[in-house]
Amino acid sequence: MSTETLAAGLETALPTTLFRFATAGSVDDGKSTLVGRLLHDSKAILADTLDAVARTSADRGFGGEKGGIDLALLTDGLRAEREQGITIDVAYRYFATDRRSFILADCPGHVQYTKNTVTGASTADAVVVLIDARKGVLEQTRRHLSVLQLLRVAHVIVAVNKIDLVDFSEQVFRDIEADVQKVARELGLGSDGVADLLVVPVSALDGDNVVDRSERTPWYTGPALLEVLETLPAADELEAELESFRFPVQLVIRPQGALAPDAVAAGLDVEAYRDYRAYAGQITEGSVKVGDEVSVISPGHEPRTTTVIGIDFAGQSLDEAAAPQSVAVRLADEIDIARGDTIAAAGTVRESTADLYASLAWLSPKPLREGQKVLVKHGTRTVQALVRNVTGKLDLATFNVEPASNLELNDIGHAQLRLSAPLPLENYLHHRRTGAFLVIDPNDGNTLAAGLVKDHPGDHEDERYVI
């Protein structure tokens, strides 16, 4: 390709949008091979990396006499992982097509699967769950799907891999597809408008239905995996469309004369900016316009209403901004606002509460006990909390909530916590950002759990959901 053609191609390709997805499954399901295939076929692998992989493949005799490249090696990570033949941790990969830039969170299945899947899925627009066509739906598949439903991942794609090893049998695929649908129904996944579910037959090894549709599965008329990933709406796009503007304040920008010398050199009016004061943060959902009425939510105050008089971004004055933009907002009234406060569309936030009902995905080897003191990080505020009681634990075999008094590593359960200060908590079902929080160990600072705000008992809204 000549430089000119390429330059022209780049010109038309811009701007691309960002799409984040995660893969869940184990090495045995061919996950590494699938990830390697996506990277390889989308030409994200450069020649020196490919050479190294080809050499190692040959050294290990991969593919027998006819040879071949072990695509799984492309995702080989740390020395410790190579030595033990396992994947320890979520690894992030990057590739791009003409339409999108992709961030792939590659979540290992064997070790600490819940921790890794929760981590990868928390930022994912979509998750690809791998199933080995020869094995069908396993307990691990149920676990993965339950975590995805818990986190309300918007798009779930089940890739039935190794379809070549079952002779591209439609029957095998349809049986697995029916099993997946059954599990999804039990979980409420895909049926409530929260998530959509797609099942795709693939061969990661040969590339069938990964980047291009395969001729060897004529009975499958749906899109190839990459086509799906290129066209699904990203969570950011959906969140920007929400009506409820939410803006947790990260810090107050108030230079008080300490203006940036480069801005002053570029002609910034020093007098005009002497008393500049703006609230910096990232819009977590919805959008805001200059002139909008907003409520300021701070602990110990009734919500205070004021008007947005400016939206600044590094010297530009914006008329409007939407999630997930990072901006600085100026308000009409001088209100005492600090980090941890939330600016929201006027009248759209419920009263703050110190009683937190939540689902918890427990990610620490230290179990959760009733009566334990923890920290809760919600938005830009961290408060102390007391674990009042654990109200149940999800049995992943039956999806029933069983009684429990503690939660252990990889458990998903329900708990009630009392906070040291009221927070503007919102149901995670409707607010993926302001409904999420971290549980932190006050002693060593480690993250103990991923928390998802539930409605208080008595608000019946989410009763139809198991988790």
Add this chain to the structure above:
Amino acid sequence: MSTQTTSEDLELNQLQSEAEESAAAWRASRSGHGGSSAERLSSLDTLESEAIHIIREVVAEFEKPALLFSGGKDSVVMLHLATKAFWPGKVPFPVLHVDTGHNFPEVIDFRDRTVERLGLKLVVGSVQEFIDRGELAERADGTRNPLQTVPLLDAIQHNKFDAVFGGGRRDEDKARAKERILSLRDEFGQWDPRNQRPELWNLYNGRHTVGQHVRAFPISNWTELDIWRYIERENIELPSLYYAHEREVFARDGMWRAVGEVSQPLPNEDVITKLVRYRTVGDMSCTGAVESDARTVADVVVEVAASTLTERGATRADDRISEAAMEDRKKDGYF
């Protein structure tokens, strides 16, 4: 019917058309064909917003952050993002340069001009001083990149920095692919990849105990091409050696090495003048140039997009030493 259009009418019309537009965009995005790209943030805008969010979180939650600044393109982009995050205020932290003593003069010049322009405090950790005091030994191969760890940790400890921003990107290396955005380091600066905190949503947990510090990587999710597109879009100045120029070079280990004080050809290595540029900037004795005629940022974007070699594979002798070179250095406290 009035012939005069009132301002309310205009406003109403405008509101209606806005509502129709946003509804159309919504339908387009739901139908899976993507709305018009003008309505949505580009991938660069999304990455920029994420990075600024992280920079502000660290400044809000830590006592004394600093930014690693080498004059290399990733650290220049980091500093640019910091200026945007706190505009119209000054960048509220110092920059830290770990100086190998094997510098390209134009990079040191660029560093000093940048610090001056932004009114920043510069802290320098000097590899040379450690060698002079006998606390570090020169390596047989003359490379000083791996020697930066000790002065780095020393500077962090002496200045009581509790958070250090780095320009590390996950696409650079397979060890970096597993790095967190906020990465906890113990008293010895060590990275424990088996024991990392899960990083959930956009909630970053920077809690640490006395003696520990955190490395923050706000541009973790950027690729080399993203960096160059951003430099182009934002019109960011870089040291001149990132662009094609004539230079005296000699071939070693399959790379073009510049002739300089610390980088002398052996008798069997012929010196020739070539049109080259650098894809990374590091220790002059181990950083190679690539043949290139990309004289402008637009040329570089095209070149990087078409490149068939990774930036470290093409230009860093120290990363070629073993498959786990970066992993080993990171565990010891490297950037």
